[in-house]
Amino acid sequence: MEYSQTFSHLHAIPFIPVKKKLLLMGIMLLLWVYMLYSCVGYCATVPSVIDSYRVRETESAGRRTESARADLVSKLIPKTQSWVDLESDYDEPSVRTPSRDLLDNEVDSDRAGDWDEMKDEQRGPEASAMSSFSNGSGSKKLPQAIIIGVKKGGTRALLEFLRVHPDIRAVGAEPHFFDRHYDKGLDWYSRFKRLSLGSAQPFGFDAEQWSLLDGHVNCRELMPRTLEGQITMEKTPSYFVTREAPARIYAMSRDTKLIVVVRDPVTRAVSDYTQTLSKKPDIPTFESLTFRNRSVGLIDTSWSAVQIGIYAKHLDNWLRFFPLRQMLFVSGERLISDPAGELARVQDFLGLKRIVTDKHFYFNQTKGFPCLKKAEGSSKPHCLGKTKGRTHPGIQPQVLQRLRQFYRPFNMKFYQMTGHNFGWN
Secondary structure, three states: OHHHHHHHHHHHOOHHHHHHHHHHHHHHHHHHHHHHHHHHHHHHHHHHHHHHHHHHHHHHHHHHHHHHHHHHHHHHOOOOOOOOOOOOOOOOOOOOOHHHHHHHOOOOOOHHHHHHHHHHHHHOHHHHOOHHHHOOOOEEOOOOEEEEEOOOOOHHHHHHHHOOOOOEEEOOOOOOOOOOOHHHOHHHHHHEEEOOOOOOOOOOOOHHHHHHHOOOOOEEEOOOEEOOOOEEEEEOHHHHHOOOHHHHHHHHOOOOEEEEEEOOHHHHHHHHHHHHHHHOOOOOOHHHHHEEEHHHOEEOOOOHHHHOOOHHHHHHHHOOOOOHHHEEEEEHHHHHHOHHHHHHHHHHHOOOOOOOOHHHEEEEOOOOEEEEOOOOOOOOOEOOOOOOOOOOOOOOHHHHHHHHHHHHHHHHHHHHHHOOOOOOO
């Protein structure tokens, strides 16, 4: 009996250290798993830091590259040819008066309105971005399609409608790269955008320090991330009337698809004036700005509101670089009366499935233009901001009639060049 107890006791001794070893090994394994998980989480943040450093280090080199590219493009641009004037009272704008310069330097779009709309878009069409984008998947690409014009033609509406399509990723605000920021280089265009920190200068910063910080500290990526098969887009209406824009876009990619939203040039000019009037109520009347000499009915083509509407002249500059098959002309009037029909043409042009259809729209009687019934990722209807759909001021009928006479030969030429009659009487 004593032998049996002793034997049993001897066999139990080894099991105590084995359990301790297993427990220690388990604890060590858990610690290693935790450390590995922590390292993976830390490493995931490293690429963004490296990318930011790389962008800063290569920025100057990128600018030198783009400067060389611009020099090369300038050599490729043929010398300016005289454009046949279709009407004797049209003169190429030369010297402008200071007051007119002030008007023509007006920002091309309602910038504050655009940024307000961008905030709404994050709850609307922008929210249609797949969840994978929030995880940083996809890649940044230069735009394959650009809405190049025209100002006050309906470009914002077109972009908002297109953003409903899951295969379109678009920049909300206007980059103005090919007319204002080309010297910053394509790397800036595809990766970053300046954002204003605001006009209020905080305590502790002098004006010079604040101006240096403004737009550099608070940066965010400009071009959205896209997956395979998706199209990157942007819109800047002033490109259409910028002489250097066609060559610059061609230098980026000769395969870029271009979309131009056009509108009756007379109503477009009135809309342009209305936008400026809302910001500067003390500007001269529409009539006084329209005429160079009212007594003889001579139109002042140095005023940008008039000059933009000479579509045939501007299109001639683009056709020196891009074939007509790479350009789509969207009717601003039909974009209001039949948005689904115009969107079908745009989707076909971009090689996309017709997903945006008439079921997406309803007509807002108050605003006077169509809105989205339900934006992707939102439970509410989506209309453009308060800066859209302003009431136009009353213009003397004889002034509008004279403008229609002025534009008629240019419109006919534009119809001939595009192969499409827009019906502007």
